[in-house]
Amino acid sequence: QVQLVESGGGSVQAGGSLRLSCAASGYASSRGCMAWFRQVPGKEREGVARISAYNGGTYYANSVRGRFTISQDSAKSTVYLQMNSLKPEDTAMYYCAARRGGGCSLTLSFDYWGQGTQVTVSS
Numbered sequence: 001q002v003q004l005v006e007s008g009g010g011s012v013q014a015g016g017s018l019r020l021s022c023a024a025s026g027y028a029s030s031r032g033c034m035a036w037f038r039q040v041p042g043k044e045r046e047g048v049a050r051i052s053a054y055n056g057g058t059y060y061a062n063s064v065r066g067r068f069t070i071s072q073d074s075a076k077s078t079v080y081l082q083m084n085s086l087k088p089e090d091t092a093m094y095y096c097a098a099r100r101g102g103g104c105s106l107t108l109s110f111d112y113w114g115q116g117t118q119v120t121v122s123s
Contacts, residue, residue, distance in 0.1 A: 002026040002112045004096045009117030012086055016121070020081040022096030022114060027077065033104030034079045036070060038092035038119075047106030048094070049081060059106065064090075086121045093118050 004027070008020040020036065035050035049060045049070040058070050069082040079096060094117050097110035 002098065004098060004112055004114035006094065006096045006114045006117040009094060009119045011120040011122065014087055014121055014123050016086050017082070017084045018086065018119060020083070020094055020096075020117060020119075022079045022081075024077045024079070024096075024098060027098050027112065033099040033108075034072065035097050035099070035106060035110060036079075036081045037095045037097055037106075037110075038090075039095070040092045045095075046092075050104055050106050051079065052104035054104070057104070061106070083119070086119075088121050088123045091119060091121050 003025045005023045006020060008018060010018060012018055031053055033050060033052050036048040037045050038048050039045040047061055048064055049068055051058050051070045051072050053072060060068060067085045072079045096114040098112040100111045
C-alpha cells in the first residue's frame, strides 16, 4: 500500500524559507513521477512542481518558478520542496502526490496523495 507523508510546513514571514518533505512508502519513487500541489479553501488545486525520476526533469508553475526547487532522494524515497522568497499568496495546504504509469506532468492524473501540510506566510 502506497503512503505519502508530508512534513515541514509552518508559519513564516514574507521573504522567508521553508522546506517541505514527502516520505513515500510502498512506491518506487526511483522510477516514478512525484509532484507538489497546493490548495486554498474555495479555490482549485494548483500544481506547483513535479519531478521525473526517469530523467530528473523538473517543471514549475509560473507562480513559483525561480523561488521553489523540487528535488528527490531516491535512496530515502523522499521528495523535497525548497521554498524561498515566500509570499503571502503562497499560503495554502501543500500536498505531495505520486503517479503510476508513464508520463510526468502536472496536467496528468496522480494516483496517490498525502494528507497535506499547511504553509502560512504572513506579510
